[in-house]
Amino acid sequence: MSVSSSLPHESAGLHVTGQARYVDDLPVPAGCLHLAFGMSSVARGMITAIDLEAVRAAPGVVAVYSAADFAVMPDCSPSLHDEPLLAVGEVHYLGQPVFVVVAESHLAARRAARLGRISYDERPAILTVEDALAAGSRFEGGPVIWARGDAAEAIAGAERVVEGSFEIGGQEHFYLEGQAALVLPQEDGAVVYSSTQHPTEIQHKVAEALDLPMHAVRVEMRRMGGGFGGKESQGNALAVACAVAAARTGLPCKMRYDRDDDMMITGKRHDFRIRYRAGVDTDGRVLGLEVTHLVRCGWSMDLSLPVADRAMLHADNAYWLPAVRIESHRLRTNTQSATAFRGFGGPQGMIGVERVMDHVAHTLGLNPLAVRRANYYPEASEAEAGPGEVTQDEPEVTGADRDLTSRGAVAEAGGPAPRTPRDISASKKTTPYGMEVEDFILHGLTEELQKSSNFAARQAAISEWNSTNAILKKGIALTPVKFGISFTLTHLNQAGALVHVYQDGSVQLNHGGTEMGQGLHRKVAQVAAAAFGIDDGRIRITATDTGKVPNTSATAASSGADLNGMAVKAACDTLRGRIAAFVAEKHGGTAAEVHFAGGKVFVGTEELTWEQAVAATYQGRVSLSATGFYATPKITWDRVKGQGRPFFYFAYGASVSEVVIDTLTGEYRILRADILHDCGTSLNPALDLGQIEGGYVQGAGWLTTEELVWDAKGRLRTHAPSTYKIPACSDRPGQFNVGLWQHPNREETIHRSKAVGEPPFMHGISAFLALSAACAACGPHYPALDAPATPERVLAAVARARGPKTACNDEL
């Protein structure tokens, strides 16, 4: 049986021989045209004139479109309909598309796009948190506030109060394959090839732009060269532009952003400033916590509201917070529209409370791990019964926005009124948003990791080492992860599948999930192979296709295998039931007794090959095609009240990082990382290990070397890998031990596995806090390290730790 085995990626043979095709590799039909955007050169202003004469006259140019060429400007937003394909009247960020060139070649389009002359009446750009707060530039009427108890009173009554403010940078996705789309016009619609995590969204936006029903547009997606959230909504503009140009010219149209354009145009992870004030007892137990998230959302709404919500939902991470107040400001700035990125706000929310734990421990002179453990939610006991009854609310989609399959769909013009603090009585297992943590396993998991990583001994050795080394300092940190699994927009937690069994016994599998390297197709194929008791080789997964499985949700929120695996299983179970019923009737026995294993079908005393059983069923005139459907049970979420059970379950893990810093230069290395991560009963341990290792490195990259810099004019200065540093092979921890915590999921997920796409990303937090610990070893003060911890920031933190008197020369 192939579930829970480490079979390689489904396209492995194609990948290693260069035969795996991505959108940019597809052979294009003759006459295919290529598109490029002409971009705004100011961050904010009114457009006073657009002169495109030189662009039109450039060699190879077929057409040029700007706002003047549209009666209604097509929209690319996944939420508020606030993202015109091309700027209309005003520009909102430096890099915003203003016109689009359609030319005979990619190069001709790009060269011509440089020739546009656009005049602006410039306005002062709102770039920073301060700018936005001063101008009242924000989404929704005011901050969103969720609270439990009276945090201010709890803090006032606490023995110690710890407070601070903390910068957390954004992150460029840097999917190695840039955004790309290819549109083939049809006699009554369009076929779209798009590198997207959300084919249904592309279908919806293209249909809207062409003023066609969705049935006239078919979107196909075979694979992406990485997505990480950056292809959930950011591919809309390319597909819509190509669709419009293809409709107007009658020719196939293709668009691919070059790397610099990609980085200038598309959104990134939201950067945050987090302010915190915690009241604690002498053991470091948090009695009350106030947190404020100041979120830079960029120029349009995109998915910012659910991202900021998820940050709030992870402001507790693994900790019971008796009295808590979380305030979230969604600030509108004249920068790229921040978007989904692995973790979807969760990492930012989580690192906020991890910073609080670190600061509390430092202030009280306690071991940070002891403080963390003192604040953990209580461990779920083995015997504990399943979750109680939860009433299912109706999905709350209303209003004019019919972009139902987008995570931004709840957004309505004007936004909901600010929420008022509320009070509920809660057990120590209750999150700030009223969900019971029924599956908490971090006590046991942490203990095992402490042992396997030899944590206590290494911590002691490091403080010993630090006492004898003046220039180099080491740091170690253990941080936990508790990450909620499900889309917080409840109705997105559904999936469909279409399974065909052909008369020769081969199986074709279609589902709504997209493959971006996470191995989703492999996992789903394993599920089908297990259901039919056949070899994986008999199963083929086709490209994701909106013509085969409709109304899909984005492959996001780590939900790919959970949702699509269950839908595929449902379809396979239906087909297996039909085959079983047929062969039982023919050979005797009951359908329930028919058994599928090892390529055989066992019926009564007889044994058929899978192929024989299939052929016989076909000849018996029984349908061998079935759809499957799955909707996640138990979840219900009221985002206005901030109450409910937004998550089906939590995925857990913990990691230990050890680093060394050079206090003269601020440079550092990650010496060793140990991770223990919960995948439930892993569907494919090799794929899961890959996700965990990759997640850690990407998470550590976010918090260390990956720095986005905008200048005073709002121009992104880090728009290529020369200036934006993602981790390279040599940045990997010197020693890297990753283990799976293999215990079945309490909830009935696909073969009791757990989602693994996003949660490991947050293990990178331990690398950051190890750096903080190393800085703290330089002096008596709290280093208050900001992220990303570039060498400059490490030096600043070292100076803060030493304090005003001992800075620089005294120490040496």
Added chain:
Amino acid sequence: MHVTLTINDTKHSLDLDPRTTLLDAIRSHAGLTGTKKGCDHGQCGACTVMVNGRRINSCLSLAVMHDGDAVTTIEGLGTPEALSPLQAAFLETDGFQCGYCTPGQICSATAMLEEIRAGWPSHVSETLDGPALPTEAEIAERMSGNLCRCSAYPNIVAAIRLAAAEREDAA
């Protein structure tokens, strides 16, 4: 301009704008799309190919500079039926996730192992006059020009070590 390239033992006579990069010539004119474009700036390594046996970033080189040269791309290293040792090793260790960096990683690693064999030192080599060994540190250093955003690095390094070890055994 007229340029003749021998790509994977096949002669290609191409009529090119002199500004065409070797990468674009391979992908768009010779129609071999296995070599990928990650940045087009010489910074990611996705476009790595071998020219006369040495690895280069094909996006940083003009096709006209290679008139008469022998270019090896991922397609020339092996096929699914007959994998090269490194291709087989990447398959064995699952040395990728999305696969977009993979052709560049494999071409780069193929040439890199030759560099080690020829005794070229690297930044982390203990001595400058060899012999260089395919250790983890050497591989990480010498492969740091090939970015993998999925961070499949542990398995990439494992694949290269595996291929290196197999070659030692065979030698």
